[in-house]
Amino acid sequence: xxxVIKPRRGLAQLDLAEVxxxxxxxxYLAWRDIVVRYKQTSIGxxxxxLRPFLTMVIFTVVFGRIAxxxxxxxxxxxxxxxxLLPWQFFAxxxxxxxxSVVGNGYMITKIYFPRLILPLASIAVGIVDFLVSFxxxxxxxxxxxxxxxxxxxxxxxxxxxxxxxxxxxGLFTAALYVRYRDMRHLIPFLTQFGLYVSPVAYxxxxxxxxxxxxxxxxPMTAVIDGFRWSLLGTTPLYVPGIIAGTATSIVLLxxxxxxxxxxxxxxxxVM
Amino acid sequence: xxxxxxxxxxxxxxxxxxxxxxxxxxxxxxxxxAKAAFRKxxxxxxxxxxWALKDVSFSIGQAEVIGLIxxxxxxxxxxxxILSRITEPxxxxxxxxxxxxxxxxxxxxFHPELSGRDNVYLNGAILGMSRNEIRRKFxxxxxxxxxxxxxxTPVKRxxxxxxxxxxxxxxxxxxxxxLIVDEVLAVGDSAFQQKCLGKMRDIRSEGRxxxxxxxxxxxxxxxxxxxxxxxxxxxxxxxxxxETVSRYLSEGASHEMSWSPRHPSNAEFEYHTIYVVPADxxxxxxxxxxxxxxxxxxxFSVVKPLADQRIELHVANEFGEVLFTTTSADPDRRxxxxxxxxxxxxxxHIPGNLLPPGRYRLSVTHPFGYWxxxxxxxxxxxxxxxxxxFAIDGRAGMITPLxxxxxx
Numbered sequence: 001x002x003x004v005i006k007p008r009r010g011l012a013q014l015d016l017a018e019v020x021x022x023x024x025x026x027x028y029l030a031w032r033d034i035v036v037r038y039k040q041t042s043i044g045x046x047x048x049x050l051r052p053f054l055t056m057v058i059f060t061v062v063f064g065r066i067a068x069x070x071x072x073x074x075x076x077x078x079x080x081x082x083x084l085l086p087w088q089f090f091a092x093x094x095x096x097x098x099x100s101v102v103g104n105g106y107m108i109t110k111i112y113f114p115r116l117i118l119p120l121a122s123i124a125v126g127i128v129d130f131l132v133s134f135x136x137x138x139x140x141x142x143x144x145x146x147x148x149x150x151x152x153x154x155x156x157x158x159x160x161x162x163x164x165x166x167x168x169x170g171l172f173t174a175a176l177y178v179r180y181r182d183m184r185h186l187i188p189f190l191t192q193f194g195l196y197v198s199p200v201a202y203x204x205x206x207x208x209x210x211x212x213x214x215x216x217x218x219p220m221t222a223v224i225d226g227f228r229w230s231l232l233g234t235t236p237l238y239v240p241g242i243i244a245g246t247a248t249s250i251v252l253l254x255x256x257x258x259x260x261x262x263x264x265x266x267x268x269x270v271m
Numbered sequence: 272x273x274x275x276x277x278x279x280x281x282x283x284x285x286x287x288x289x290x291x292x293x294x295x296x297x298x299x300x301x302x303x304x305a306k307a308a309f310r311k312x313x314x315x316x317x318x319x320x321x322w323a324l325k326d327v328s329f330s331i332g333q334a335e336v337i338g339l340i341x342x343x344x345x346x347x348x349x350x351x352x353i354l355s356r357i358t359e360p361x362x363x364x365x366x367x368x369x370x371x372x373x374x375x376x377x378x379x380x381f382h383p384e385l386s387g388r389d390n391v392y393l394n395g396a397i398l399g400m401s402r403n404e405i406r407r408k409f410x411x412x413x414x415x416x417x418x419x420x421x422x423x424t425p426v427k428r429x430x431x432x433x434x435x436x437x438x439x440x441x442x443x444x445x446x447x448x449x450l451i452v453d454e455v456l457a458v459g460d461s462a463f464q465q466k467c468l469g470k471m472r473d474i475r476s477e478g479r480x481x482x483x484x485x486x487x488x489x490x491x492x493x494x495x496x497x498x499x500x501x502x503x504x505x506x507x508x509x510x511x512x513x514e515t516v517s518r519y520l521s522e523g524a525s526h527e528m529s530w531s532p533r534h535p536s537n538a539e540f541e542y543h544t545i546y547v548v549p550a551d552x553x554x555x556x557x558x559x560x561x562x563x564x565x566x567x568x569x570x571f572s573v574v575k576p577l578a579d580q581r582i583e584l585h586v587a588n589e590f591g592e593v594l595f596t597t598t599s600a601d602p603d604r605r606x607x608x609x610x611x612x613x614x615x616x617x618x619x620h621i622p623g624n625l626l627p628p629g630r631y632r633l634s635v636t637h638p639f640g641y642w643x644x645x646x647x648x649x650x651x652x653x654x655x656x657x658x659x660x661f662a663i664d665g666r667a668g669m670i671t672p673l674x675x676x677x678x679x
Contacts, residue, residue, distance in 0.1 A: 001448075005356060005365040028396040032382055032389075039384045110376045111397060112356035182298050268358040269285065 008265065014257065019114045026117045030124030033096070037125055048132040052088055056081045056140075063201040072203050072234040075144045082231055083200040083224045085133050086162045090220060091191050093126025093163075097170025098187050102177050105271040115264045116257075119174050123167060130159075141231075149233025158226030161249055165219040168252030175256075175263040178270060199224050205235055216241030219249040274368065275449055275480040276331040276354070281363035283324040283349050283504075323349040324504045327363070331497075333448075334478040338485060338495035338512065340519055342527065343648050346504040347484050351375060354451050354482065369448025369480070372399060376453070378438030383427035387418055387437055390426055394441045408444045415466075416440035443470045449480045468493070486589070486632075486648070488516050527651040539577055540639045543570040543614075547633070547652050550620065559652055561659020562623040567633060567650070569599075569617040579607035580638040584619055587648070589630040594669055599638075610638075626654045627661040627671045 019026070038045050056077060063069045064076030071079035100118040101108065108115065141148070173190075177183040198220040199207075207215050215221055216238065222245025229237045324346045331337050339347050352358045354365065355373035380397040381390045391412055395405035405412075413419050416437040418429075426434055452471070471494055474481055485491050491498060491512060498515040500508040508515050529546035550564035559565055567584060581600040587593045599617055600608045633650040656662040660671045 001370055003367040007359055024402055025396045028393050036384050107379055110379050265359050
């Protein structure tokens with residue numbers, strides 16, 4: 001085995017082969033994050049059930065009953081829970097990913113491993129929460145006897161889109177956070193803000209057609225519309241929106257990976 | 272002899288003076304950009320580059336154990352970090368032939384909530400062991416650490432000794448071709464330290480290449496065949512252990528009695544020099560009799576009006592254990608105290624008979640920096656057995672103060 005250490009210049013190498021070599025470490029870190037997350041709360045894994053469920057109840061009362069927002073002809077609880085599923089995945093995984101490098105700073109200054117492993121491993125926590133929420137969704141849909149649309153096959157694709165977007169934005173933010181520590185205040189704000197510009201509580205059909213394309217540049221719009229279309233099939237898919245959201249996600253992923261790899265060289269020096 | 276490591280012209284630059292810390296705030300960056308745009312002012316003076324390492328070349332043969340010595344700030348840690356691939360060199364090239372493991376700290380990634388067993392697997396993976404490898408060595412690791420009974424207990428319930436033993440045990444079972452190790456690893460009680468040093472000797476006899484950094488010349492002498500002496504980021508001398516260490520000691524001893532920053536710190540506050548003298552007015556000497564008080568003298572300037580703060584002085588023994596901390600606010604029985612603009616001399620008086628014979632290292636904080644701006648181990652002195660209470664009765668303990676007793 002021959003290792004060469006020298007300054008890297010220009011475009012950083014992506015070196016996914018090395019990430020693959022370290023896949024066991026990735027697995028262990030993901031597993032640590034998951035175990036610790038549920039060990040540290042007194043109600044443990046129950047929390048993963050309660051959080052999305054309670055959010056859904058609040059949304060249903062506030063937006064469904066009080067504000068009486070239209071819900072594409074299905075029970076509001078189902079309508080909003082389907083959107084909460086990818087949204088909460090995004091919110092959790094984004095926060096975890098964005099904080100993953102700074103949060104593990106002590107490891108970065110003490111040992112070498114491909115730094116990409118840290119944000120990738122933190123996605124896992126979001127995935128576990130997502131799976132738990134998915135079980136709840138099935139129960140809710142059974143309860144309301146909501147028929148499942150024939151488009152259900154497309155659901156994994158929209159989830160993939162959601163993951164791509166989260167990783168892209170997460171990598172970008174994680175690297176920024178290393179250099180600018182006030183990102184800490186910005187990250188929760190971004191998530192909060194994102195909830196209002198994404199159609200979680202309302203339907204995209206209520207957005208004025210004039211603004212609809214602009215609105216679709218937010219990849220979460222495409223993801224949520226995609227989820228509703230796959231599971232409910234109540235409104236036709238707005239294709240330009242899906243294309244716009246996918247394009248934004250891919251651009252973000254490329255930019256995020258690039259910025260992360262360029263910044264990674266100085267991680268240990270500024271930590 | 273085949274080469275295991277070849278380093279050619281290694282250099283590493285750090286930029287200093289960027290708000291005193293390496294990372295900054297986005298807010299500041301935005302304000303600065305905005306200010307620059309409006310005022311058309313000249314850009315702020317570029318931060319002064321500082322070569323932590325320059326033109327460092329060396330080669331290490333297979334199965335050779337090489338020691339890295341030098342004063343603090345000489346570039347040892349930087350070289351270790353570059354060899355470990357934690358940070359990148361600015362110039363030069365290093366070729367490593369074989370599987371490399373680096374141990375700058377034990378127990379990396381240990382999580383207090385997880386059991387000893389889980390942490391072994393996690394830490395092993397971080398150190399680059401495969402799951403099968405860890406499984407194969409698991410029993411050996413547990414036996415080495417002497418914690419078999421507590422395997423399924425979360426490590427947060429471990430005593431610090433158990434924690435360190437388990438952490439070291441995992442590291443000790445790595446099987447790299449090249450091991451890069453920081454000697455501060457050998458921590459814990461003295462029996463366990465001996466075990467650790469023994470393990471390092473085993474590694475040598477197994478034909479592995481070892482690069483070890485140490486402050487302890489006895490350790491270096493007993494482990495290493497060859498020594499690389501770094502001074503101000505350059506190789507000062509490289510040669511057989513005995514020769515290099517004795518040259519280093521004869522030159523190095525008095526250096527450690529006084530310290531001045533190598534580069535200016537932030538603009539508000541600046542240390543000129545900090546030094547250690549025996550309080551009985553004897554000349555600067557490295558060895559101080561047990562009953563003699565030691566004065567630590569701080570000379571510095573305060574340039575701008577400053578908020579209340581303090582200087583901290585940490586006194587540690589040769590194993591790196593902090594015996595006590597004292598601060599410039601101690602006389603006021605307060606946390607911080609006010610500062611006047613101008614040049615000052617503060618003296619901290621460490622009474623005689625407090626420290627048993629041994630070598631002591633002092634670390635000092637920078638009062639207006641962040642925690643990371645601690646100047647670590649910048650000074651060192653030796654208390655000798657001469658006139659020491661310890662020499663009279665060999666009493667136990669990390670400190671040997673003479674206390675007041677009432678006898679009827």
